[in-house]
Amino acid sequence: YCYDFTGTEILGELTSDNYALKDGDAVLGIAYVVESYGLIVNKTLLQKAGYTVEDIQSFADLKKVAEDITARKAELGFAAFTSAGMDGSSDWRFKTHLANLPIYFEYQADNIGTTKAIKGTYLDNYKAIFDLYINNSTCEPSALAGKTGDDSRNEFLAGEAVFYQNGSWEYSQLTGENAFADEDLAMIPIYIGVGDEAKQGLCTGTENYWCINKDAKPEDIQATLDFITWCVTSETGTKAMAEDMGFVIPFKNAQESENLFVRQDAEYLAAGKVPVSWNFPTMPSENWKNELGSALTSYAAGMGSWDDVVKAFVDGWASEYALLG
Structure with a gap:
């Protein structure tokens, strides 16, 4: 029942492919919070x-x-x-x-x-x-x-x-x-x-993913994609995810966390270190x-x-x- 995120904008916003839940070549889930x-x-x-x-x-x-x-x-x-x-x-x-x-x-x-x-x-x-x-x-x-x-x-x-x-x-x-x-x-x-x-x-990883019902109406699928992409790319969305929900999100435009260990993980990634997936x-x-x-x-x-x-x-x-x- 899961929609394939391959080729979507939100997939390209992930900081690592490790945060894409795959079944073969299909991407069936997008991690929205990591630890x-x-x-x-x-x-x-x-x-x-x-x-x-x-x-x-x-x-x-x-x-x-x-x-x-x-x-x-x-x-x-x-x-x-x-x-x-x-x-x-x-x-x-x-x-x-x-x-x-x-x-x-x-x-x-x-x-x-x-x-x-x-x-x-x-x-x-x-x-x-x-x-x-x-x-x-x-x-x-x-x-x-x-x-x-x-x-x-x-x-x-x-x-x-x-x-x-x-x-x-x-x-x-x-x-x-x-x-x-x-x-x-x-x-x-x-x-x-x-x-x-x-x-x-x-x-670094997660057990929490966004999935979309592939059998939903095309306009509903697109609306969902637009919304979750907004959540992780816009200033308002990323601020809400970080401050209101307390999430560390694995996306390029994520707000900087006050958590030292989260910042260190980001430094490891920036230095080319490969996270061990969950x-x-x-x-x-x-x-x-x-x-x-x-x-x-x-x-x-x-x-x-x-x-x-x-x-x-x-x-x-x-x-x-x-x-x-």
């Missing part, structure tokens, strides 16, 4: 450890810095990473957001946009970044099952860790009175040691995420093996898709 996630950095603590964000341009760099901070944790007074909490308020950061990276890179390598049978090509890299998180943290891996999203944020706010995996939506929670100033913070990509890391951007809609089910989360929790606690994680990821993916028919 980014990555590693939020306390630049002050990083500098105290003897580094800057410019020193971290790859997984190898991140590993070197994190393990050095851990080796000097008693001396420095802080850890590398906040707790990778696997409580329900926090586990989505790892069973969904972190899991997105090996999925993204597999899709890129195989030139696909979805699959009913994930191969797990980059699960060794997924293990490497998860191990880095849990072994260079504010707490022991065995304690992560009970750690919450608030715990992780509060550790970061208290200056207990340098890195905090989260997104642009956290900006208001981390800044303002008795919190950080913009100059204290940065967001860097989540490197996992795959692809051209020098060109990797933040994980592939959450291709994950087979919530049950798949939950089973993966359980396997990760058991692994972190030393009660399960990484093979169990791989099984949940690969075999669970296939079995959940099989249930969909």
